[in-house]
Amino acid sequence: MIDVKWQYLILAAVFIAAIALSLWTATRVDMRDIEQSLTNVSEEGHEGVIEGGNVPLYIGIVVALFFIAIAAIVYLSKYR
Amino acid sequence: MAHIHLPDGVFSLQWVIIWWALALAVLAIALLVARRQTFTTQRLTTAALLAAVSFSISQVNIPFAGGVHMNLTPLIGILAGPAIGSLIVLIVNILSAAIGHGGWGLIGANTIVNVSEVVSAYYLFYYATRRFELFTRGAVAAFGGLLVGNVLSVLIIVISGIQGSTLSGSALLVFTLQVPLLNLVVAVGEAILTGFVVEYLGKVRRDLLALRDLAGD
Incomplete structure (x- = not known):
């Protein structure tokens, strides 16, 4: 090495x-x-790519990621 | 990071169909390989999260040279493997086209480009750099994978030609070669990010980096 x-x-x-x-x-x-x-x-x-200032879409992405993360954590905690 | 940002109508219908057909053939192979693998809940969840993260980060503009972006395809290759990774990049490309990030007709070409990044990063990480330290492995895999994807995207544009453009052949090649050169900055950033992610995962969840043993890719 x-x-x-x-x-x-x-x-x-x-x-x-x-x-x-x-x-x-x-x-x-x-x-x-x-x-x-x-x-x-x-x-x-x-x-x-999205030009700077497309706030609604950024918020949408963050909200979507938030729910996906919660769903993933619940799923993992249940079946892991 | 390598992504053909051209709208529909730039490639002729003939080339749109050819790239789509090639992409579907690659995805069919990926599905056949995936059928032979073992799927755990954790692996599927990781794939879903990688798709979400890749799509999100590819929509964020980095204000360099008129706008570039990351897409974390090498990390997809390292964490999901070539078979599942190929399906992830297809989903990311469909979602991207749905919001105008590249044309619908170019999903086939973009999928081929991203699959090349996923596959080359996977093999660089799990085979070519095994004797190196984790950060180096992640960074080299990401940088190498992105270089392959960028070169392939240029070749696809040159082979297809641009409808209505006076540039073609070697002139088009020289012109479009500027794209990978501009993308080098993002490739370096993405390589360092991938290196840190891989090094961190190596400390807290080493099992996520044992894909070669688990998946049998």
């Missing part, structure tokens, strides 16, 4: 290189440019 210190050092080096490459790319282009170039989707009609 490789020493843990070396595992972390190699991981850190790879991750730093990946982040640097990604940041360099981000200075030249962004996801919206790419998607709009490919689809001619208008800026308002951006297809994809």
Whole structure:
């Protein structure tokens, strides 16, 4: 087994290189440019992840997760 | 994280059908493999929770380079295995399409991409990195799985071509290769998160990481 210190050092080096490459790319282009170039989707009609400020949907997700978690805990406690 | 965010109409009908057919073939194999496995209540509950968590986190926009997101598919591979994980990503993709996150026609292509992440993360975690420490195993599996998914998503776009676009072939490849490069930031974040989750589970619930012995994948 490789020493843990070396595992972390190699991981850190790879991750730093990946982040640097990604940041360099981000200075030249962004996801919206790419998607709009490919689809001619208008800026308002951006297809994809929820844009900031969609509070009702965030609340819906949290509430849904809350009930799913309760159901899972009850189910697990009953049958485990 | 790798997810084709293009709306319906971008791929021609022919390619939509081809990717859907391939996805259904992969899912059929997953079902056949799953039938041979032992299912505990805990395993099914874990799968349900992974689907909920993956769907939720994939809807949260990370404001980098115009918007990227995580989807925790490598963690699905590690905790649910390739067979059940493939079914989980199908459900997540259907739910995502239902709220406009990728077109309905692209569920097939997106399922193939996500299955590739699930499967490669599983094999990286349980086979390729067994001699490493848990955090490293989780991080390497996640990062490697996401790289595979990103490359595959680019290949799917290039092979399918974009209807009405002047870009095609190598020009389209060079253009779309920017997507995985932008996604590297999220891949690193998701790898570190997966590493911590796996390390924590290794301390408190080691049995959740013994899928290879339990499932016989």
